[in-house]
Amino acid sequence: MLTKTYGSAVFGVNAATITIEVNVTPGTKLFMVGLPDNAVKESEQRIESALKHYGYRMPRQKVVINLAPANIRKEGSAYDLPIALGLLAASEQMPADRLGDYLIMGELSLDGELRPIKGALPIAIQARKEGFKGFILPAQNAREAAIVNNLEVYGVKNIKEAIGFFWGDDPVERVKIDTREIFQNTADKYLADFADVQGQENIKRALEIAAAGGHNVIMVGPPGAGKTMLAKRLPSILPPLSLQEALETTKIHSVAGKLGEQASLLSTRPYRAPHHTISDVALVGGGGNPQPGEISLSHNGVLFLDELPEFKRTVLEVMRQPLEERKVTISRAKVSIDFPANFMLIASMNPCPCGYYNHPEKDCVCGPGIVQRYLNKVSGPLLDRIDLHVEVTPVTFDQMTETRKTESSAEIRERVIRARQIQAERFENHPEIHANALMPSQMVKDICQINEAGKKLLKTAMERLGLSARAYDRILKVSRTIADLSGSPEIKVEHLAEAIQYRSLDREGWAG
Structure with missing residues (x-):
């Protein structure tokens, strides 16, 4: 008897439906075709053990299992459940009349229990798109898949439980999620808040500008100055995720298997801080079965690289293209997959190997030329893509013991949101641009026009401070964001002056 069940294969952040055809005829041996990998082939032993545990039998006839379309490689153990149900229906141990209405996925343990799968959300989205009545999957992934409406x-x-569902004698409760209610109740629930930070007002201001314009930031300062602490609080002042952005972000984490059990919708902006020993594949994504890397996991959020010069040069250089294109393309011989990577890069570094160059109290012990060689580990093209260079100084004892209440993240976020609304109106005819940092050079010329006094100031700054030509566009973009924060329709001299001070690493002789 021939039966069909339906599963799914995930490619990038999208899914494709797989038809699992099971044919039981007189004869011997089991054949599995349709480009299965070893994990899929090994399902025979898992399925046999699981069926025996509940009193069912494995067919002792000729069994042909075809995973169609046959030209797509099937990977992973999540096909166990649809194959097992197909075998039972084909051997007439359970009814087959409703199998075609549902998409089924799940990995079996030897005692028949189901283990969680990856990519439940994109699979559910594809199931709804193709008109399936429902989706049957492990209970651990049910809330994640239930985000998709109009799908049981x-x-x-x-x-x-899966067999009982199709017999109709063991009803399984449908999982229902009110996506909008969850989103509203959990949005912007951050543990870290700028209200906890004493001092560092200039760094808070720089991060506010970065959040308002979507600019990348590098912080340079000695150990213990608060660089990591401040970076952790950046997501709390970014504009709240929209529901569409939350779904996009959740899809990526679902594919990577980073959503916890019983998790549903990610409603806060992601914050990723990989260690400096990370490989280039782990950062940008890849592998035999391409998986999203850290830069995709930080999509719509923040990627924090602590101790930037300690990262391998190859790791840093592979970020250059994603920083410009806001996506990662992973190409293989037979497939090319795009992962979104629209993130804010926040980097931090010590000014020298010992960490105390330019320290107000401690002496640097690095020899001549050591400081410059240390800074040169970060390439010019990468620095070119970082808009704000901020020098972080240690907090004094008096600042740490102040009792004066500092500004909270919510108060700062209100100003950031107002600035982003101005930019949304500015770029309403350019859907691919949502912040000042994404403006191409031609648009910078049109939008970031400055008066004669501003041109004179900028020319003087570039000559006296030895700023590079690549700093020109960056200064104009940052000054446009500062003007937006102040509600000014044009860029004033004071906006330019503030933007110029955020290009410290471009200055000739900065490191002696």
Whole structure:
């Protein structure tokens, strides 16, 4: 008897439906075709053990299992459940009449329990798109899949519950999620807040500008000055995620298997801080079965690289293209996959190997030329893509013991949101641009026009401070954001003056 069940394969952040055809005929041996990998082939042993545990039998006839379309490689263990149900239906141990209405995924353990899968959300989205009535999957992933409306989602704990569902004698409760209610109740719930930070007013101002314009930032300062602490608080002042952005972000984390059990919608901006020993593939994504890397996991959020010069040069250089294009393209012989990577880069570094160059109290012990060689580990093209260079100085004892209440993240975020609204109106005819940092050079010339006094100031700054030509566009973009924060329709001299001070690493002789 021939039966069909339906599963799914995930490619990038999208899914494709896989038809699992099971044919049981007189004969011997089991054949599995349709480009299965080893994990799929090994499902025979898992399925046999799981069925025996609940009193069912493995067909002792000729069994042909075809995973169609046959030209797509099938990977992973999540096909166990649809294959097992197809075998039972083909051997007439359970009814087959409703199998075609549901998309089924799940990995079986030897005792028939179901283990969680990756990519439940994009699979559910594709199931709804293709008109399936429902989606049957492990209970641990049910809330994640139930985000998708107009699709019945059933979470099962073991294969017996799945079999009982199709017999109709063991009803499984449908999982329902009010996506908008969850989104509204959990949005912007950050543990870290700028209200906890004493002093560092100039750094807070720089991060506010960065958040308002989507600018990348590098902080340079000695150990213990608060660089990591400040970076952790940046997501709390970014504009709240829209529901569409939350779904995009959740899809990526779903594909990577980073959503916790019983998790549903990610409603806060992601913050990723990989260690400096990370490989280039782990950062940008890849592998035999391409998976999203850290820069995609930080999509719509913040990627923090602490101790930037300690990262391998190759790792830093692979970020240059994603920083410009806001996506990562991973190409293989037979497939090319795009992962979104629209993130804010926040980097920090010591000014020298010992960490105390230009320190107000401690002496630097690095020899001549050591400081410059240390800074040169970060390439010019990468620095070119970082708009704000901020020098962080240690907090004094008096600042740490101040009792004066400092500004909270919510207060700063209000100003950031107002600035972003101005930019949304400015770029309403350019859907690919949503912040000043994304403006191309031609648009900078049109939008960031300055008066004669501003031109004179900028010319003087570039000559006296030895600023490079690449700093020109960056200064104009940052000054446009500062003007937006102050509600000014044009860029004034004071806006330019503030933007110029954020190009410290471009200055000739900065490191002696």
